[in-house]
Amino acid sequence: MESPALERHSAKNVSELSEQDWESLRHELGNQRMLGMSLDAGGHLTHGFRPNISGKMFQQRSYGTDPETGLLDYDRVRAAAREFKPLVLIAGYSAYPRRVNFAKMREIADEVGATLMVDMAHFAGLVAGKVFTGDEDPVPHAHVTTTTTHKSLRGPRGGLVLATEEYAGAVDRGCPMVLGGPLSHVMAAKAVALAEARQPSFRDYAQKIADNAKSLAEGFLSRGARLVTGGTDNHIVLLDVTSFGLTGRQAESALLDSGVVTNRNSIPADPNGAWYTSGIRFGTPALTTRGFGHDEFDRVAELVCDVLSSTSPNSTKAGTPSKATYTLADGVADRTRAASAELLDKHPLYPGLELS
Numbered sequence: 001m002e003s004p005a006l007e008r009h010s011a012k013n014v015s016e017l018s019e020q021d022w023e024s025l026r027h028e029l030g031n032q033r034m035l036g037m038s039l040d041a042g043g044h045l046t047h048g049f050r051p052n053i054s055g056k057m058f059q060q061r062s063y064g065t066d067p068e069t070g071l072l073d074y075d076r077v078r079a080a081a082r083e084f085k086p087l088v089l090i091a092g093y094s095a096y097p098r099r100v101n102f103a104k105m106r107e108i109a110d111e112v113g114a115t116l117m118v119d120m121a122h123f124a125g126l127v128a129g130k131v132f133t134g135d136e137d138p139v140p141h142a143h144v145t146t147t148t149t150h151k152s153l154r155g156p157r158g159g160l161v162l163a164t165e166e167y168a169g170a171v172d173r174g175c176p177m178v179l180g181g182p183l184s185h186v187m188a189a190k191a192v193a194l195a196e197a198r199q200p201s202f203r204d205y206a207q208k209i210a211d212n213a214k215s216l217a218e219g220f221l222s223r224g225a226r227l228v229t230g231g232t233d234n235h236i237v238l239l240d241v242t243s244f245g246l247t248g249r250q251a252e253s254a255l256l257d258s259g260v261v262t263n264r265n266s267i268p269a270d271p272n273g274a275w276y277t278s279g280i281r282f283g284t285p286a287l288t289t290r291g292f293g294h295d296e297f298d299r300v301a302e303l304v305c306d307v308l309s310s311t312s313p314n315s316t317k318a319g320t321p322s323k324a325t326y327t328l329a330d331g332v333a334d335r336t337r338a339a340s341a342e343l344l345d346k347h348p349l350y351p352g353l354e355l356s
């Protein structure tokens with residue numbers, strides 16, 4: 001590409017480019033615009049956020065969720081799209097516990113002449129397993145659909161890009177533009193995963209993922225915990241841990257001390273910021289694979305609530321609650337570990353495989 005800006009910066013390592021360098025590169029690329037879901041509403045770093053290359057190459061703006069309900073508000077998306085006129089409208093999330101109407105997103109994209117890209121990385125298993133159909137199935141509505149294969153699709157670490165005929169040529173130019181040779185062993189594993197996803201048993205699995213998420217959400221709500229959007233209708237439950245007087249980081253650490261591995265996560269308008277956060281994100285695909293059902297997920301909620309209600313923030317020197325340090329009451333970590341081991345022993349990952 002003959003480009004004065006690229007020429008000017010060609011001697012630099014990408015990590016050495018200044019904000020001004022990036023700005024002139026963006027200018028050189030025609031100041032292309034991307035509109036995606038905001039991070040604290042559940043969007044993904046790769047949807048135009050600064051630490052990611054997408055946020056450096058595109059001018060980015062994001063749409064959030066309704067501050068009252070936490071739900072995606074299509075009128076807000078439409079207003080943002082009309083004002084910003086993005087080249088690419090991105091739909092998709094990694095921490096939003098609800099379904100998305102992709103027909104509406106396409107309508108909005110068409111209204112402003114944008115390309116609709118749906119990143120279904122997180123929920124591809126619910127698409128393949130026909131839990132999301134009609135307007136909730138992104139593939140018939142998006143110009144380009146991207147996904148990972150290693151999340152709810154339950155395959156190897158990797159990805160897929162699907163596109164309409166119109167975009168096929170552009171997508172194919174991704175090799176060699178951003179990709180080198182194929183990983184043929186991963187391609188074989190993807191084929192196996194997709195063959196599994198076509199089986200009737202995968203539909204049962206996908207439905208159970210969604211049913212179990214509801215059970216987990218009910219388990220939390222019945223114990224007085226607060227959930228972002230008040231519940232779930234996909235595979236994600238986002239627990240607002242401010243109801244326990246904790247930050248996400250304290251909750252994550254206390255759970256980890258107790259043998260429960262989770263991710264802290266921002267919640268909309270997070271009072272503790274993107275580092276400490278105020279949420280813990282749960283997903284049901286993995287434990288569903290192990291055979292967990294309603295009762296087991298209710299028990300998971302019980303154990304989590306036990307740990308969190310037994311955790312209190314330490315005081316800082318100034319006498320305010322710390323965002324980082326905490327005290328977990330004696331004995332709770334041990335009893336949680338024992339209870340989790342008992343649950344997991346009843347649902348071995350590979351029944352019939354004896355590990356001794």
Ligand SMILES: *Cc1c(COP(=O)(O)O)cnc(C)c1O
Pocket residue numbers: 044046092093094119120121122148
């Ligand atoms: C997980 C995910 C990706 C891919 O991230 P990896 O770090 O490669 O796993 C992209 N988009 C979304 C929405 C995701 O959830």
